[in-house]
Amino acid sequence: xxxxxxxxxxxxxxxxxxxxxxxxxxxxxxxxxxxxxxxxxxxxxxxxxxxxxxxxxxxxxxxxxxxxxxxxxxxxxxxxxxxxxxxxxxxxxxxxxxxxxxxxxxxxxxxxxxxxxxxxxxxxxxxxxxxxxxxxxxxxxxxxxxxxxxxxxxxxxxxxxxxxxxxxxxxxxxxxxxxxxxxxxxxxxxxxxxxxxxxxxxxxxxxxxxxxxxxxxxxxxxxxxxxxxxxxxxxxxxxxxxxxxxxxxxxxxxxxxxxxxxxxxxxxxxxxxxxxxxxxxxxxxxxxxxxxxxxxxxxxxxx
Ligand code: PMV
Numbered sequence: 577x578x579x580x581x582x583x584x585x586x587x588x589x590x591x592x593x594x595x596x597x598x599x600x601x602x603x604x605x606x607x608x609x610x611x612x613x614x615x616x617x618x619x620x621x622x623x624x625x626x627x628x629x630x631x632x633x634x635x636x637x638x639x640x641x642x643x644x645x646x647x648x649x650x651x652x653x654x655x656x657x658x659x660x661x662x663x664x665x666x667x668x669x670x671x672x673x674x675x676x677x678x679x680x681x682x683x684x685x686x687x688x689x690x691x692x693x694x695x696x697x698x699x700x701x702x703x704x705x706x707x708x709x710x711x712x713x714x715x716x717x718x719x720x721x722x723x724x725x726x727x728x729x730x731x732x733x734x735x736x737x738x739x740x741x742x743x744x745x746x747x748x749x750x751x752x753x754x755x756x757x758x759x760x761x762x763x764x765x766x767x768x769x770x771x772x773x774x775x776x777x778x779x780x781x782x783x784x785x786x787x788x789x790x791x792x793x794x795x796x797x798x799x800x801x802x803x804x805x806x807x808x809x810x811x812x813x814x815x816x817x818x819x820x821x822x823x824x825x826x827x828x829x830x831x832x833x834x835x836x837x838x839x840x841x842x843x844x845x846x847x848x849x850x851x852x853x854x855x856x857x858x859x860x861x862x863x864x865x866x867x868x869x870x871x872x873x874x875x876x877x878x879x
Contacts, residue, residue, distance in 0.1 A: 577608070577609045577681050577688060578608045578684075579676075580605065580606050580677060581605040581672040581677055581722075582673040582676075582718060582722050583600060583747070583850055583876075584597055584717065585599060585747075585841070586598045586787045586809055587787040588840075588841065588842055589780075589816055589818060589844075590779075590780040590787075591730065592713065594731070595731075596729055596731045596784060596787045596791070597715070597730050598729055598730070598739065598791060598794070599718075599720075599721040599728055600745075600878045601721055601722065601726065601727070605665050606665055606666070606677065606681075607677035608662070608663045608681055609660055609661070609662050609678075609681040609684065610660070610661050611658055611660050612659050612660075613658065613659070614657055614659030617629070617631075617658055617686075618630070618658070619640050620660065621678075622661055622662060623662075623663060626638075628644075630644040630645055631645075631655055632645065632648055639679065639709045640678065640682060642705070642706055643702065643706045644660070644686055646702045646705055647694070651690055651692050651694075653692075658689060660686060660689075668755060669755035669756060669757070669758075669846075669847070670842070671756075671843055671844075672847075673718045675707065675718075676706075676722045676723075679703045679706045679719075680723050683699050684699065687699075696723050699723050700719055700723040703722070710758075710759070711758050714758075715730070716730070727739040729791055740795050741795075741878055742794060742795050743798075744799075744878065744879050745794070745877065745878045746853050746854065746875065746877045747878070748853055748862055748874070749848050749849075749850055749874040749875075750848060750850070750872075751847070751848050752822040752823055752848070752849070753869075754822055754845075754846030754847070761843045761844050762843065765817070765818065768816065776816070786808055790802060803835075806836075806837030806839045806852060807838070810827055810838065810839035810840060813840055813844060818844030819844055820846060822846065823846070823847075825868050825869065826849045826865055826870055827839060827840065830851035831851075832864065833861045833863070833864035834860055834861060836854070
């Protein structure tokens with residue numbers, strides 16, 4: 577069982593305040609769960625070299641143990657004798673949704689092994705509970721795009737809307753190599769909002785307008801129109817104080833090398849940025865990002 581990474585194309589941070597956001601799965605980079613017979617229920621987080629034991633009664637702290645417990649409670653089942661090993665290709669704390677992806681893979685593997693595979697809506701609700709442990713007050717966009725593995729137009733507390741892609745979108749995902757806390761960045765935006773409500777609301781509203789324009793362009797296949805929208809969204813995120821010198825440097829390098837648009841993606845302050853490219857510019861933008869200090873660059877196409 578597995579689940580993909582994700583990136584937010586437009587609308588991060590503003591989505592916490594009820595604005596829409598657009599996110600896509602990155603299916604080539606995944607978290608995996610494999611199941612073997614065991615003694616009691618053990619979760620082996622191979623990348624962290626941690627093994628967790630799960631029962632129904634204890635107050636568990638580790639997010640993955642909590643996820644397993646939530647699945648057991650949902651299915652009204654005692655812990656089975658299984659060891660579930662989790663492995664992830666998704667870098668941690670970089671805005672690619674590693675926490676939600678690992679929890680999703682685990683929930684799928686455990687419920688399937690118990691003979692009661694969870695439907696996406698139920699699984700999404702459980703992964704959201706786990707996301708709260710990581711992020712405090714997450715909007716729910718990460719778990720939604722990862723569980724459904726489809727492009728989504730997401731508005732907090734609204735029914736899920738998937739997005740039709742009018743023409744392929746090719747993106748490079750450039751990693752600053754700096755891990756950053758989404759929780760902290762979200763908290764700082766909250767402080768900014770409390771200190772300057774009117775001007776911050778103006779920025780959030782403008783981001784919402786960009787997301788709506790982006791949705792129309794994506795569905796119509798007007799990929800060229802997305803470049804300017806990405807640039808402006810990045811500037812607005814700078815005003816929300818969630819960019820960083822490293823992110824700005826990668827964004828500038830991508831634009832200089834011919835990307836149609838570029839912006840930070842996710843919580844910001846570190847983590848990843850994205851650049852919109854064409855088959856002709858992809859190689860030169862890729863090289864420019866590495867030259868400008870990207871720790872890794874992943875190419876993904878949304879169809
Ligand atoms: O850092 P990420 O990719 O998990 O993204 C967080 C997105 C925010 O809008 C900043 C927060 C949220 O809960 O939506």
